[in-house]
Amino acid sequence: SLDWTSYSDLPAIYEFVNEIAAxxxxxxxxxxxxxxxxxxxxxxxxxxxGGSGKNAxxxxxxxxxxxWISPAFVTWLIRELVENYAAHPQYVDxxxxxxxxxxNPDGYTYTFSPTGDRLWRKNRAPNSGVCVGTDLNRNFxxxxxxxxxxxxxxxxxxxxxxxxSQVEARNVRDAMLSVANQTKVYFSFHSYGQYWLTPWGYTxxxxxxxxxxxxxxxxxxxxxxxxxxxxxxxxxxTNLLGLASGCSDDWAKGGAGIKYSYTVEMRDTxxxxxxxxxxxxxxxxxxxxxxxxxxxEAVMLM
Ligand code: 0X9
Ligand code: ZN
Numbered sequence: 001s002l003d004w005t006s007y008s009d010l011p012a013i014y015e016f017v018n019e020i021a022a023x024x025x026x027x028x029x030x031x032x033x034x035x036x037x038x039x040x041x042x043x044x045x046x047x048x049x050g051g052s053g054k055n056a057x058x059x060x061x062x063x064x065x066x067x068w069i070s071p072a073f074v075t076w077l078i079r080e081l082v083e084n085y086a087a088h089p090q091y092v093d094x095x096x097x098x099x100x101x102x103x104n105p106d107g108y109t110y111t112f113s114p115t116g117d118r119l120w121r122k123n124r125a126p127n128s129g130v131c132v133g134t135d136l137n138r139n140f141x142x143x144x145x146x147x148x149x150x151x152x153x154x155x156x157x158x159x160x161x162x163x164x165s166q167v168e169a170r171n172v173r174d175a176m177l178s179v180a181n182q183t184k185v186y187f188s189f190h191s192y193g194q195y196w197l198t199p200w201g202y203t204x205x206x207x208x209x210x211x212x213x214x215x216x217x218x219x220x221x222x223x224x225x226x227x228x229x230x231x232x233x234x235x236x237x238t239n240l241l242g243l244a245s246g247c248s249d250d251w252a253k254g255g256a257g258i259k260y261s262y263t264v265e266m267r268d269t270x271x272x273x274x275x276x277x278x279x280x281x282x283x284x285x286x287x288x289x290x291x292x293x294x295x296x297e298a299v300m301l302m
Pocket of ligand 1: 064067137190191192199201202237238241243244245247248250263265
């Protein structure tokens with residue numbers, strides 16, 4: 001199993017996923033959403049006590065390769081829901097969870113490789129020229145390529161040759177669409193900056209129901225910060241970070257119709273940035289879990 005005192009590479013994460021599914025077959029089902037460009041599997045876990053028509057939460061991590069705290073949190077979320085089910089059964093009894101821990105397995109692997117790059121962000125699919133990779137979080141088909149991304153293949157925010165040109169983005173799209181009618185919340189976990197972000201990222205305009213998204217985010221951040229004082233800022237992506245189109249959260253809301261779509265930028269605020277020391281994994285996970293619980297409580301009542 002994982003212990004969250006160090007960061008885990010892709011094989012360790014997949015071993016954890018398969019082990020937890022084998023140990024708790026009554027709570028966890030693992031299926032494949034497909035393969036990445038380089039042939040890595042892209043599993044999704046359904047955590048559920050069965051039944052039908054339950055509200056769902058869809059959570060994913062690892063869309064940006066270098067943001068190691070993201071899969072580290074998402075795997076923790078899985079562990080908390082499953083291994084610690086008895087401590088708070090309501091979160092699984094009343095909600096179906098769909099969780100994808102690593103949306104960019106090729107990039108993630110590259111950040112662990114001695115011949116790779118610890119700070120790689122994009123996927124690892126080749127382009128027409130020498131530069132490899134598309135920013136998967138600019139490749140979604142909601143106001144794709146309308147600002148805050150680049151057509152330059154070498155760029156860090158290269159949006160790809162077309163919306164959903166990348167197989168990893170298509171895999172998560174299809175997984176989301178297949179459960180969108182029951183899904184109330186979409187979570188995309190990233191780092192860093194300590195922001196709890198709402199749509200939109202493609203425009204500075206607010207969603208019609210922004211107040212609903214803001215209010216729930218505020219309740220979540222209140223509990224998160226109460227743990228040990230870590231401040232988080234709430235607002236839309238455009239207004240806090242600047243324009244960025246083709247992101248998964250905008251597509252989740254505007255394309256898949258999931259009302260509460262959040263991108264959570266976890267620790268820190270830049271001292272270590274993407275290279276958050278492993279001795280902060282636990283504290284990060286404990287506080288973010290408090291926020292996620294608040295959202296889960298709300299989902300039960302939706
Ligand atoms: O730019 C991004 O993709 C995210 N920030 S990160 O530093 N982790 O790369 C923020 C995405 C926020 N959502 C939208 N802009 N829609
Ligand atoms: Zn990111």
